Amino acid sequence: MSDVSEPIVVMGVCGSYDLDSANGRMLEIILEECRELGAETVIWDHGAKPLPLVGAEGSWDDQNVKGFQEMAVSADAFVLSSPEYHGTMSGVMKNSLDWLYSKHTSGKVFGLICTLGGQSSNNTLNHMRIAARWIHGWVTPEQIAIPNIKEAFDDDGFLVNDDINSRVRSLASSIVENTIKLRR
Numbered sequence: 001m002s003d004v005s006e007p008i009v010v011m012g013v014c015g016s017y018d019l020d021s022a023n024g025r026m027l028e029i030i031l032e033e034c035r036e037l038g039a040e041t042v043i044w045d046h047g048a049k050p051l052p053l054v055g056a057e058g059s060w061d062d063q064n065v066k067g068f069q070e071m072a073v074s075a076d077a078f079v080l081s082s083p084e085y086h087g088t089m090s091g092v093m094k095n096s097l098d099w100l101y102s103k104h105t106s107g108k109v110f111g112l113i114c115t116l117g118g119q120s121s122n123n124t125l126n127h128m129r130i131a132a133r134w135i136h137g138w139v140t141p142e143q144i145a146i147p148n149i150k151e152a153f154d155d156d157g158f159l160v161n162d163d164i165n166s167r168v169r170s171l172a173s174s175i176v177e178n179t180i181k182l183r184r
């Protein structure tokens with residue numbers, strides 16, 4: 001049983017290799033909202049600590065994998081933000097989720113974000129929802145798909161669309177509030 005007086009910890013997992021990307025920026029934005037609601041946040045940096053493909057030579061003893069799994073164990077909730085690639089989540093996101101098992105994630109809240117080069121779609125969100133369920137996560141009903149990603153941010157990196165900004169606030173609230181409820 002965790003100490004309910006401690007702040008909850010929300011972990012960001014990026015489906016783009018580089019955090020200097022639309023999905024890296026979306027994680028910064030949503031995690032900032034979570035911090036404003038009292039959470040602590042951590043983020044896995046695939047660029048600095050890449051995860052090998054599951055099953056690649058040496059992968060079962062890889063130190064980055066161990067660090068990733070330890071960060072997941074220390075987290076109470078997750079935000080997954082992935083680009084849509086060919087109608088589904090990126091390989092980076094799927095491989096990240098393949099390194100997580102229910103012993104790391106069971107009973108923890110997941111919030112989902114997807115970015116698209118083209119028009120909006122729920123495919124990636126739905127596919128991440130299935131994968132998160134498979135590792136016994138509780139996925140919030142609030143979720144965000146951001147179409148036409150090249151036009152989504154202003155020059156300072158802020159989201160230009162009010163509806164998406166409002167969805168960011170709703171998703172952050174849902175993650176923090178439901179994590180606190182589940183932790184009791």
Ligand SMILES: Cc1cc2nc3c(=O)[nH]c(=O)nc-3n(C[C@H](O)[C@H](O)[C@H](O)COP(=O)(O)O)c2cc1C
Binds near residue numbers: 024084119
């Ligand atoms: C291999 C590949 C496949 C893609 N497939 C799609 C797609 O199916 N639908 C879509 O709207 N955009 C597609 N895109 C565009 C990406 O979704 C877009 O570049 C991404 O969301 C930008 O986020 P990032 O800056 O985090 O990479 C694809 C891009 C790549 C590289």
